[in-house]
Amino acid sequence: EPEVTQTPSHQVTQMGQEVILRCVPISNHLYFYWYRQILGQKVEFLVSFYNNEISEKSEIFDDQFSVERPDGSNFTLKIRSTKLEDSAMYFCASNGQYTDTQYFGPGTRLTVL
Amino acid sequence: AQSVTQPDIHITVSEGASLELRCNYSYGATPYLFWYVQSPGQGLQLLLKYFSGDTLVQGIKGFEAEFKRSQSSFNLRKPSVHWSDAAEYFCAVGAVTGGGADGLTFGKGTHLIIQP
Numbered sequence: 527e528p529e530v531t532q533t534p535s536h537q538v539t540q541m542g543q544e545v546i547l548r549c550v551p552i553s554n555h556l557y558f559y560w561y562r563q564i565l566g567q568k569v570e571f572l573v574s575f576y577n578n579e580i581s582e583k584s585e586i587f588d589d590q591f592s593v594e595r596p597d598g599s600n601f602t603l604k605i606r607s608t609k610l611e612d613s614a615m616y617f618c619a620s621n622g623q624y625t626d627t628q629y630f631g632p633g634t635r636l637t638v639l
Numbered sequence: 640a641q642s643v644t645q646p647d648i649h650i651t652v653s654e655g656a657s658l659e660l661r662c663n664y665s666y667g668a669t670p671y672l673f674w675y676v677q678s679p680g681q682g683l684q685l686l687l688k689y690f691s692g693d694t695l696v697q698g699i700k701g702f703e704a705e706f707k708r709s710q711s712s713f714n715l716r717k718p719s720v721h722w723s724d725a726a727e728y729f730c731a732v733g734a735v736t737g738g739g740a741d742g743l744t745f746g747k748g749t750h751l752i753i754q755p
Contacts, residue, residue: 559742569683569729571742582742617682626671626690626733628743632682 528552530631532618538637539608547603547634549618558601559619559628560593562586569617575601608638641666643730645746653754654722660715660749662730671733672713673743674704678726686728689713700724725753 531550539545551558560572573583575593592604601620605612615635619628642665652658664670671690675683687698694706704715713730727748734741 561742568747569731569743569745571744574742584742626741627673627685627688628733629685630675630683 530618530620530629532616532631532634534634535632536635536637538639541610541638542607545605545608545636547605547616547618547636549601549603549631550599551601551618551620552622552629553599555620555622555629557581557621557623557628558593558595560603561617561619561630562614563617563633564611564614572603605636608636610638612636613638641670641732641744643732643744643746645728645730645749647749648747649750649752651752651754652720655719658715658717658720658724658751660728660730660751662713662715662746663711664713664730664732665711666732668734672704672706673731673733674698674702674713674715675729675731675745676700676726677729677748683729686715720751720753722753722755725751727751 533548558575561569563569571584573587573593574581590606594602615633617633618631621628644663646661673688674686676686677683686702687696687704689696689706697703702717704713706713727750729748730746731743733743
């Protein structure tokens with residue numbers, strides 16, 4: 527069964543550094559998402575992406591964040607200058623053209639020191 | 640704005656007992672409703688979903704959920720829980736778009752503990 531994959535599984539970085547989180551969505555899916563989950567809290571929507579542009583973004587997704595689909599398979603989330611409060615689990619998700627069911631990857635745990 | 644409320648932060652049930660996890664939503668249009676499960680250190684696995692039609696939906700691992708529009712609820716049930724069901728359960732709501740890029744709104748989750 528096809529699945530969403532994410533790398534790395536755990537990323538540790540220093541405050542102020544740039545990080546790039548990578549995702550490979552399910553191959554025939556067209557809609558891509560990033561969510562985050564701060565430890566012990568609920569999953570929060572960050573951004574959705576379709577046809578090489580952002581479709582929707584939450585108030586969390588400020589100028590420090592950017593997304594990109596650099597090739598036909600990868601979908602990345604970049605945080606330009608990490609803050610302590612960016613420490614969280616980041617989930618990538620995707621869905622196909624005719625379904626609203628989002629399939630989630632296993633997540634990347636980001637720790638900002 | 641849409642919202643999801645899961646009123647129970649923790650629930651403890653004995654193995655073999657029945658289970659019901661509550662979910663209430665607020666949404667201005669016809670909602671998509673989902674239940675996801677998250678085991679410790681794992682990602683989110685889809686248990687079941689409701690789009691339209693039969694209000695009682697069946698999912699994986701023996702779970703079911705019932706959509707009640709009049710109560711704005713989508714409670715998750717299982718007749719007999721197993722120790723492996725111990726996990727965090729999230730209810731989520733999204734827009735019916737026929738394939739689209741709307742983000743899901745999640746509840747805060749219910750932590751299920753199974754007693755032997």
